[in-house]
Amino acid sequence: QSALTQPASVSGSPGQSITISCTGTINDIGSYDLVSWYQLHPGKAPKLIIFEASKGPSGVSHRFSGSKSGNTASLTISGLQAEDEADYYCCSYAGSSTFSVFGSGTKVTVL
């Protein structure tokens, strides 16, 4: 099972909005609304920021939003802030055989 495809890097200025795509197949994203997104800062454990494709955990900024269409999930960060500079990974359920697959990761840079 190959990793889900994400852009290697995305950048934006403070206050702007950016969107990170996560492209899979009919075997994963295309078949299930079970997509989650994680934020990774260097040296720290991953943090859940979106689950079930579009739901935000309590305590996570509402500037993070998720969506899904077909085989592609997306994460949008609104009102970009310096603290959003991090790596972001998507993850999808991929059926009982493969179970779970992560994206290739996207480095977000705040200009």
Added chain:
Amino acid sequence: QVHLVQSGAEVMKPGASLKVSCKASGYTFSDYYMHWVRQAPGQGLEWMGRINPNSGGTNYGQKFQGRVTMTRDTSISTVYMELRSLRSDDTAVYYCARAPNTIFGLVTFDYWGQGTLVTVSS
């Protein structure tokens, strides 16, 4: 408050076996699956498998089938991940991560351990 505390860093020889622990606190241990995810240097996250702390049932990633075993000790709310026949490309940070025991929580890893750095080198 939920805490997942992992065992410390390890330096291993190729061919050896590794066992990492993850002690849970702050919630009902049996109510959540525990998953293991690793990140090699400069690489992305990679799902390894999961264990049902209630039944001990496991699911493993195809890449790790036959080389990984996940177990638990409910008396001390701890799960273990053993990886055998270590190779240099097993060098990575290994994380345990909790996920709800529901159909919708299959890949919702809501709490993570601090990570365990494993270095495989001769």
